[in-house]
Amino acid sequence: xxxxxxxxxxxxxxxxxxxxxxxxxxxxxxxxxxxxxxxxxxxxxxxxxxxxxxxxxxxxxxxxxxxxxxxxxxxxxxxxxxxxxxxxxxxxxxxxxxxxxxxxxxxxxxxxxxxxxxxxxxxxxxxxxxxxxxxxxx
Numbered sequence: 001x002x003x004x005x006x007x008x009x010x011x012x013x014x015x016x017x018x019x020x021x022x023x024x025x026x027x028x029x030x031x032x033x034x035x036x037x038x039x040x041x042x043x044x045x046x047x048x049x050x051x052x053x054x055x056x057x058x059x060x061x062x063x064x065x066x067x068x069x070x071x072x073x074x075x076x077x078x079x080x081x082x083x084x085x086x087x088x089x090x091x092x093x094x095x096x097x098x099x100x101x102x103x104x105x106x107x108x109x110x111x112x113x114x115x116x117x118x119x120x121x122x123x124x125x126x127x128x129x130x131x132x133x134x135x136x137x138x
Contacts, residue, residue: 019053028069029057048081061088 023030033054037043044050057069064087066074079085086093 023053025072026054026056026068026070030054032057032069063087063090 030053033043035043042050044055049055056072056074058066059069060067061076064076064079066076066088068074076084076087079087084090
């Protein structure tokens with residue numbers, strides 16, 4: 001391992017080089033972000049994914065692999081802050097969603113009625129229990 005004793009690291013130059021590389025690889029993300037700024041506050045829908053000089057816009061994800069608008073590939077180590085534990089476009093979940101959507105998604109479905117007793121056992125009325133307007137008194 002090389003010693004860094006006595007060496008000087010130019011952090012500003014290193015940072016500038018990283019930014020130059022990022023800008024060179026992500027010109028389509030930059031352009032999309034600029035267009036987004038015309039219609040969205042800050043040009044982005046999520047504060048947590050907005051960073052300087054502009055956010056990378058992801059075109060697609062499959063499992064732990066992401067591809068941005070420019071075709072750059074990344075490994076997703078964040079998983080939407082753990083809400084995507086199976087990764088993006090997880091096969092069984094995607095197939096189940098497609099099956100439901102093919103039949104129309106806005107109707108009252110028998111599946112909802114079938115699972116309702118499991119999810120609503122502690123909420124006997126339509127608007128839930130504790131703290132509802134019916135229990136606060138008149």
